[in-house]
Amino acid sequence: MKALFLSVCLGCTAVFLQAQSVPKKPAAALPPVSTNLNKPIPFDPQVKTGKLPNGLTYYIRKNTEPKNRAELRLVIKAGSVLESDAQLGLAHFMEHMAFNGTKNFPKNELVSFLQTSGVRFGADLNAYTSFDETVYQLPVPTDSVRLFERAFQILEDWAHNITLDPVEIDKERGVILEEWRLGRGAQQRMRDKYFPLILNNSQYANRLPIGKEDIIKNFKPEVLQQFYKDWYRPDLMAVIAVGDFDIAKVDNIIKEKFGRIPAVTSPRPRTEYSIAPHPDTKVVILTDPEQPNTVVQVITKRPEIKERTLNDLRESLKRSLFNAMLGNRTEEVKQQADPPFAFGFSSYGSFLGNLDAFTSVAVPKDATDVERAIKAVLNENARVQKFGFTATELSRAKQELLNGVEQDYKEQNKTRSSTLVGQYVQHFLNGQSSTGIAYYYEFVKKNLNGITLPEVNALVNQFIADTNRAVIVMAPEKDKDKLPTTDQILSYINNTGQNLTAYVDQTVNKPLLAKAPTPSPVTSEKKIADIGVTEWTLKNGIKVVLKPTNFKNDQILFSAISKGGTSLYDLNDLQNARFASTLISQGGTGEFNQIQLGKFLAGKSLIIYPYISELDEGMNGLASPKDLPTALELLHSYFTQPRKDPDVVKGFLSNQRGLLANQLATPTPNKVFQDTVEVTLGNHNPRRYPLQPQDLDQIDLDKALKIYQERFADASDFTFFFVGSFDEKKIRPLIEKYIGGLPAGSTHESFKDLGIRAPEGQISKTVYKGIDPKSNVQLVYTGNFSWTPENATQVDALAEVLEIKLLEKLREEESGVYGVSASGSYSKYPAERYSFRIGFGCAPENVDKLVNKTLELIDDLKKNGADPKDIAKFKAESMRDTELQLKDNDFWLDYLTNQYFNGDDLSEVLHETEVLNKVTPESTKNAAKHYFNSNFIKFVLFPEKK
Template sequence: MLAVLFCANSSWAQAPAKPKPGTKAAAKLAAPPKPFNLAAPIPFDKDVMVGKLPNGLTYYIRKNAEPANRAELRLVVRAGSVLENDAQQGLAHFMEHMAFNGTKNFPKNELVSFLQSSGIRFGADLNAYTSFDETVYELPVPTDSANVFERSMQILEDWAHNISLDTTEINKERGVVLEEWRLGRGAQQRMRDKYFPAILNNSRYAMRLPIGKDSIIRTFKPQVLRDFYKTWYRPDLMAVVAVGDFDVKKVEAMIREKFGRIPKATTPTPRPNYTIPAHKDTKVVIVTDNEQPNTVVQLIYKRPEVKEKVLGDLRADVARDLFNAMLGNRIQELTQQADPPFLYGYSNYGGFLGNLDAFTAFAVAKEGNIQRSIRALLDENARVKQFGFTPTELARAKTELLRGAEQAYLERDKTRSSSYVGQYVGNFTDQEPVVNIGFYYDFLKSTLSGIALKDINGLVDQFIRNENRAVVLMAPEKDRAKLPSVEQVIGYIDAAGKDLTAYDDKTIDKPLLPKQPTPGPVVSETKIDKIGVTELKLKNGVRVVLKPTTFKNDQILFTGNSLGGTSLYDLPDFQSARFASTLIALGGTGEFSQIQLGKFLAGKALNVSPYISELGEGISGSAAPQDLETALQLLYSYFTQPRRDPDVVAGFLSNQKSALAAQLATPTPQKVFQDTVSVTLGNNNPRRQPLTPADLDRINLDRAVQIYNERFADAGGFTFTFVGNFDVAKIRPLLETYLGGLPATGAKENFRDLGIRAPEGQLTKTVRKGVDPKASVQLVYTGNFDWTPENAVQVDALAEVLEIKLIEKLREDESGVYGVSASGAYGRYPVPRYTFRVNFGCAPENVQKLIASVNREIAALKTNGADAKDIAKFKAETTREQEVQLKDNSFWLSYLSNQYYNGDDPLEVLRNPELLKTVTVESTKAAANKYLGNNLIQFVLLPEK
């Protein structure tokens, strides 16, 4: 859908987080502003070297040491699907595929093989994309090997002008591209094909979707593809982007040497810039489909794209950000009331396509409530138009925006290279500004105080206008007779905004906790120096695992859990237990409703979420160091003062029932297929059945609150893990107060083994659903697992070597799939078990042939073990991945919390190099025989006809 396809681009490296009142970020709003000349050009980020070669190629180079010994490389070509002639539709994208199928210096599949052996995964790391206006090749590479880095830069050069385009390889790739085309088919594609010409006003964009036409992909002459490459892959339409841990001068010299030898185009074909024509009328498209599960309304108000060139443009962009934030909060509140007008909705101003921006309003309507959904969306816009935003809303939005910039500024030396490259791609393709975060932060501090309510309120008149307006209504085919006419839809829109009252910004000016907890002291402390971990035991039984790091300057992550969960409750209470934490979160906490809590926390960089799973309960969150105490107060509040809000819960359950009813009335093929997989692997247990409206009727709020209180009544069984920028000594008093003060009964609980296991033996489940000529296959092996790190690494290795081989056979040799995955998972509770899956999509007629190919590869693994080269690739990829993980807060939080949850040795991570050595040809042979055994369930999704 358009709501997903088109979004605004940010002009700086990191998306803003939330700012906070009463902190130094808020205080800076009141500081004397440093004046900026709004007529001055937006300065280009001084940390980026930009240059142009004599042949016209542009380059962007930035030194960035996060992560260490890594770089992000991009080749950007301002050639996408809009440049295709009638005979080339789909060939810009096909060209992208061929870049991986042989170049001058890397024949056939040697390019992918070389990169895999250097620790770069195909698909996950090495990738590319084609859009309407550009094609971008993505290559993350190590920099601690001069040879690998030089060869990687050679790959970029080869892509620019030395792709082989061998006829045999072109013909083989047709099948792969057709399988990608097949994957994109479905209700969304069918409806998009109907509404795109209208909302894009029959422009070139409407006629040149990047995936192209299957008839052309099947039959084009290879020379037609070569012509596209020769015409549009030329240096004046190209940029090289390099961001990473390297010497900038050396990288510039390498770029000049390699890309400088690309000949300058002598008689280049002028690159046309296509536009989407304006229109005075309202384009209304009403489309239905048998596989569309719900009714979606989208209103699009198109206007000329804003090009940010001077600081006044940047100030206007800030005003739009504030507008989007405040309107977004209001619409979010509509879904948190007793009778929400829609299942989901938003309004936002941002980038669109071609030469246009757009203000977009979007809603997923409840069944039979199209008019109400449209009106609710537009009434919020009209409310701003009539009454404006409130001063308190604007103050919160400013504080949030400034806090987000402050966070990005504080993390400027810890920002990953991958966060930067998008800016430079956008600058080359669309002249987007590249703003240094230090400059942007200073600009915000100076500018925000001068942006008044009238500046924001006036934007509605700019955004919402009758001309250049488009409306898309998508609905299930079964509801066609109930849908309004085009004239009625326009009438709904034009009639919106009547009988409105001003928005009431209700807030609570109270502390989260009515009184401070009674602290519980630390009774024991253990240090694990080898991994920099400190373990504390508090008087109430709470265990706390602390790992201070310097990986991020403004981040602390935490989680806490204990055993129990919904497993302890019998089936009549299952749904109440399953939704207990969700219903409590909907209620807010203490005296704060969910909406009031959001306003109270505005500007604070934190989040805290309670949860109850099948085997346990817990709480997870994050906070900036300066907001950690507030996060801990919220954590304590969720434990001790959960809040029930019957009206909000009733609205939530009403929405969920409506959504589920729509899904059941028009189930998508993938939904039916995945439900079949879940039910079968759950051995048809009642707790593994798809959720239905009747299940929601079994939820009792009082019982859910009671269950929640039971699960969080005793903190003594909880283990909390904290990772991030903190000092153990300084954090200790906070932990003693807010964790040590939690209630504890001394009871010891465990989960209950419900006995849910996948069926044993051989089983085949075939689902027939859908009209598109496509199939999905999932092969699932299951069994008991001997819980050791040695076995875990063998499962990981088996998955990787099998996936490498399946990509070679099913994609490269047989051209039967676009992608294929092999994955292994294992868990210790309730009993140690493993699940090994092989997934792919294909043409229905190829299902059995490709399953047979998978089985042959598995049989070869069982007989011979893995190819030694594939094992080396697995080891290289895993080693490179672990190097980055060891300097990542999220990894350590997950690792440590899992080790303590499973009762495993926290020092296990130090054994990774040793464990990798245990993977050999013989070990993969043994693993294949052990884990790809007789417990196999084969799932196949086929079309109905």
């Protein structure tokens, strides 16, 4: 029956869901922005909403990005906070069971059916359970009527037709226990102690979604059935559909399928739990042997701000401005030669239950620096309280906020459905406003300038209070005796703001480039028509590759790449080379330090950063079309005007050294394990050793600057790439000026093959670290590779079919893992090599059994090849992925960069279908024999022996 069912679905004719014969209706009229701020916030007119007689709410929005796709959600306004004492963890368990059998999709047929349709389990098909809600997400193609309607059948089944087979429940216990096991560690142990304090022993403090181990192991099926009956009911549900479809047809489908769910006649009251305030400041100081760094949080809770009226919307703009300005100030503190913290911030936002919170976080370099770190963060709050922000700060913050909203407005017809659907989920769950970007943009333009500096400054007195406050200090166990006492912490907090001076807003009123570059014209042009690419060669020898697209209205992505990288430097200069781009970027550029540069660029949509990796160096960036001239000016400056700032670098290295020292003194089990993996695969080459504090002592800023200049001063061997919303004729003068104006000699370097290869033969590495009863397994195969598209696809196919089988065997049959991954990677440079990794977490006592099961599956692939049904899933997923990628700027920038770097055929992406057709059971059998070879390393992490 399963095979027949799938073949029927696959055999149905693809039909677009748009009703082509019906004239398109005009877009819903945009409500005018009212001057009466007491009016309610209007809801997006492009969304059709309704409520069925049984109480179910629905939202439908047509959106054509991406084409032939839809995002579906089933939202249940019920989560772990509603569990009884006998149900702890069963809200989450219920979510799992939705994938383990429904009326129309027995056992695991639901996942299999969707995989065959190109929907990946985990990456696409997924769900989550929180305190107050459970949300199921289902992205589906819309170019098949049959498939699209079946997707709504899945949602309906989740709503009231989950079978809850006792056999499947027992199998899923082990899976959830493995998920619970993965979450164990220092963070979990400390969270279990501080949650009752910060949540004031409310219902939330005792209802973590993962639940209790003994209940997960032992609950009776009827207890889970009762949760499903009580809370999965239409008056607590919403169905949300956003995508490329006909609204009327989706409306009919929802009414037909969800209208037949019976209303609950005597529903159990859905209690709205709250977190009661407390008049004092609660302090908790926690240590753990596996906590690597000290972290201090100060949380001031206050009643949640609901956005219901236009005035509430205006108030939200004020909070955004406040957070942005305070964040910029705190970031500036890190630019000192001896910064008081490694990381710190303060921000106002949502919290939990009925609360918002103003939260300040400080990460000191070590436990002896707690007082200095938290005082420095809180002093910035107090500085605002005492002196306020400045007019110039507010002006920049307004520019940046308006620019961000304007960008969203310009992209309104290119916004992905996955972005929109989340707004309607939150509207249903908590009434979060969703006006639509067109209305919101007009609202911001109309109201932003009217927000005054005194208004924003006044917020700080609302946010900072000495009541309903909690302080959490988390630190390594080894530093327990170095930590301040509760009384000392309270004194730090209560006595901040002493001897403060007003903030001085330092800016530079100069151009980025003192002298305009001398342009270099395009001397030759080459068209690669089949992929819409143009290649220019400039007079100075630099090559520029352009792909204009209409995938985004306001986005241009660009990169530059040149071979060389850190491979050209010996071990004595390795750290200088590795950190050169980071250290020089922190210095700013030209006459602008990093802080001044940030202020200069405020309100502009652009990002640029240089990098130096092992085999190459380059720059990556993005800009809106209007800000591309500034972006290219900055790019030119990074090439020609590197700037060193000794104080900033000293502070950065000091922070990094302190954090590293703490991590090495109290390494987490996963860090020790991953370091072992990487060092072993690097054959103990010193370049693959984990970074040590003494490595940072080798860094010399002058040498780093010299290396940066060596990598970027001569641009002749760089290739530049531009993808996005531009016209070649209009962008040409800019490229000729700023890239053509780069110094370019005749240097044409390549990287150096350092000879780093994974060791050959069979190796087993066991790491004993950690106190929790959990293990981590990685199985790695490596070897030489023949670089062809066909071979790359065979590796991809082998990884996918193996992962499908591993999930079936290790998770569904053995209940031994929560997740398992199988991935293949391959590279052309510095040598043609491949690496195949299989990884999972499990109970220590199950390691040998699960490894043996994995090796049995690999042996089966070697003998018989892949199941044709799994190959079909791989092909469907690959084709669906490519459909989306071909309409994505990020994909094209990466693709073009890699194809040029590797010297590969630029039209390779157009031949995917014929390459995929070469994947067969026989080809996967041959691939398994070749890639799962004798070069095999088994890594296992066990807890420490007692």
